[in-house]
Amino acid sequence: MSDPALFSHADWQARAAALTFRNLCLIDGAFVPAASGKRFASVNPATGQVLTEVAHGGAEDIDRAVRSARNAFDDGRWSRQTPGQRKEVMLRLAALIRANIPELALLDSLDMGKPVKDAATVDAPGSAHFFQWHAEAIDKIYDEIAPTGGRDLAMIRRVPLGVIGAVVPWNFPLDMATWKLAPALAMGNSVVLKPAEQSPLSALRLGELALEAGLPPGVLNVVPGFGEDAGRALGRHPDVDCLVFTGSTAVGKLFQRYAGESNMKQVWLETGGKSPNLIFPDADLDKAADMAAFGIFFNQGEVCSANSRLLVHESIAEEMIDRMATRAAAAQPGDPLDPASRMGSMVDHRHADQVMNFIASGRAQARLVCGGERVTLNGSDAFIQPTIFADTAPDARIVREEIFGPVLSIQTFKDEDQAVTMANDTVYGLAASVWTRDISRALSLADRLNAGTVSVNTVDALSAMTPFGGMKQSGFGRDLSLHSFDKYSALKTVWIKY
Numbered sequence: 406m407s408d409p410a411l412f413s414h415a416d417w418q419a420r421a422a423a424l425t426f427r428n429l430c431l432i433d434g435a436f437v438p439a440a441s442g443k444r445f446a447s448v449n450p451a452t453g454q455v456l457t458e459v460a461h462g463g464a465e466d467i468d469r470a471v472r473s474a475r476n477a478f479d480d481g482r483w484s485r486q487t488p489g490q491r492k493e494v495m496l497r498l499a500a501l502i503r504a505n506i507p508e509l510a511l512l513d514s515l516d517m518g519k520p521v522k523d524a525a526t527v528d529a530p531g532s533a534h535f536f537q538w539h540a541e542a543i544d545k546i547y548d549e550i551a552p553t554g555g556r557d558l559a560m561i562r563r564v565p566l567g568v569i570g571a572v573v574p575w576n577f578p579l580d581m582a583t584w585k586l587a588p589a590l591a592m593g594n595s596v597v598l599k600p601a602e603q604s605p606l607s608a609l610r611l612g613e614l615a616l617e618a619g620l621p622p623g624v625l626n627v628v629p630g631f632g633e634d635a636g637r638a639l640g641r642h643p644d645v646d647c648l649v650f651t652g653s654t655a656v657g658k659l660f661q662r663y664a665g666e667s668n669m670k671q672v673w674l675e676t677g678g679k680s681p682n683l684i685f686p687d688a689d690l691d692k693a694a695d696m697a698a699f700g701i702f703f704n705q706g707e708v709c710s711a712n713s714r715l716l717v718h719e720s721i722a723e724e725m726i727d728r729m730a731t732r733a734a735a736a737q738p739g740d741p742l743d744p745a746s747r748m749g750s751m752v753d754h755r756h757a758d759q760v761m762n763f764i765a766s767g768r769a770q771a772r773l774v775c776g777g778e779r780v781t782l783n784g785s786d787a788f789i790q791p792t793i794f795a796d797t798a799p800d801a802r803i804v805r806e807e808i809f810g811p812v813l814s815i816q817t818f819k820d821e822d823q824a825v826t827m828a829n830d831t832v833y834g835l836a837a838s839v840w841t842r843d844i845s846r847a848l849s850l851a852d853r854l855n856a857g858t859v860s861v862n863t864v865d866a867l868s869a870m871t872p873f874g875g876m877k878q879s880g881f882g883r884d885l886s887l888h889s890f891d892k893y894s895a896l897k898t899v900w901i902k903y
């Protein structure tokens with residue numbers, strides 16, 4: 406049986422037992438230990454077991470990786486290949502990702518606790534698709550000629566930036582890396598990728614697959630390590646042209662500071678969220694409840710655009726709370742290797758503790774509808790029940806702060822104006838959803854909601870074709886779509902008199 410969507414629990418367990426891990430820094434086309442010789446444990450949060458000891462990259466390793474990326478960029482081994490040649494390599498990479506979906510899915514699931522079936526049916530195929538999409542786009546983007554007239558030819562050319570530093574989080578390890586790498590590489594840049602310390606394994610394997618696909622050595626370097634040393638060193642490196650980051654708002658602000666304190670590199674941030682989901686009485690309430698549950702419980706709620714605030718019209722409040730409680734009951738966490746599990750474990754115990762602290766504050770400031778407990782499975786207590794609060798005050802911590810866990814707060818509104826005011830009453834602006842059959846209302850709300858994406862009659866709509874990113878403190882710049890190339894290129898004017 407070869408379709409990973411059909412693998413049984415036993416199939417996944419057998420594959421997990423047979424896995425080997427890439428655990429060194431990938432620099433200049435070779436796997437090498439950290440200069441310090443130090444390593445850190447990569448732990449499976451769903452069992453507490455150490456998977457492997459990973460090279461603990463630091464400033465010296467980042468420097469070696471940046472020098473390798475710079476050499477590769479300057480000698481043109483990738484940057485001066487034609488877009489069509491780069492496309493061929495990246496299409497081979499997409500094919501290799503597809504051929505290795507079970508392995509890549511397992512690496513992410515074991516590293517950070519998500520259900521392996523989701524990783525095998527959403528994350529890993531998504532990574533292949535995003536590489537393919539950006540590869541196919543790159544030889545279809547034309548430069549411009551300005552309408553100067555006279556004996557002048559003014560060309561506006563799009564050129565790669567040089568060395569890109571990419572720092573990514575642990576919630577979708579393979580895909581968050583892909584969202585940066587695919588447009589950066591397609592454009593001809595070299596990259597130093599620092600995966601999150603909680604989830605370095607798929608990025609290292611991806612780097613190996615890229616070499617196998619024919620990406621020249623040094624074009625993609627992967628340095629596993631911690632934020633305070635490897636991440637900071639990349640952010641402050643004087644020879645990095647652009648730093649792209651996905652992660653928390655607090656760390657995003659640090660990267661702006663690092664750039665100002667070093668070489669004024671460009672910084673593009675995709676950061677946190679506290680996304681509202683507005684339900685009006687004329688909506689298909691069953692569908693709305695199904696998708697609202699998906700929007701907060703998928704990936705254990707560890708999703709930047711998770712619909713963590715459900716805003717419900719007061720006339721349907723009680724029936725929606727009942728519907729949501731039913732959906733929550735069906736989304737209990739389970740062994741991530743069991744394809745029947747709808748949620749896995751939190752990324753680690755520390756994060757589980759933080760989510761439980763939010764739940765404790767919610768108990769004091771709102772009515773607990775369901776969940777709220779930690780669950781112990783396979784000797785690990787990093788699992789948390791799907792949790793819903795109602796009667797939540799607007800200033801409650803669970804309404805204002807990003808929890809990054811399976812915790813939903815439900816509030817009620819009287820009319821459209823109040824719904825908009827409540828929805829926009831946040832420092833974030835990543836995503837928003839609206840459920841209504843009234844097209845005028847949908848369009849008017851799409852105008853008024855401050856969010857990078859407004860989904861109507863669905864949640865969290867995204868595709869390779871459409872930009873993804875935030876407003877306000879959810880960041881700026883956009884991943885995905887043709888607009889993603891803007892981050893990885895500069896416009897150069899070449900003016901010829903004849």
Ligand code: NAD
Pocket residue numbers: 572573574575576581599600601602630631632633635636637640651652653654656657659675676677678708709710807809835874875879880
């Ligand atoms: P995080 O900010 O703690 O870490 C993200 C990355 O930054 C990691 O690689 C980490 O090692 C590094 N880092 C941490 N401290 C650093 C420092 N002092 N200097 C330099 N680098 C540092 O975030 P996380 O906990 O890994 O991920 C969760 C966050 O990511 C949430 O806030 C979530 O909303 C956000 N996120 C946003 C998007 C988006 O597209 N907007 C997507 C996914 C996740």
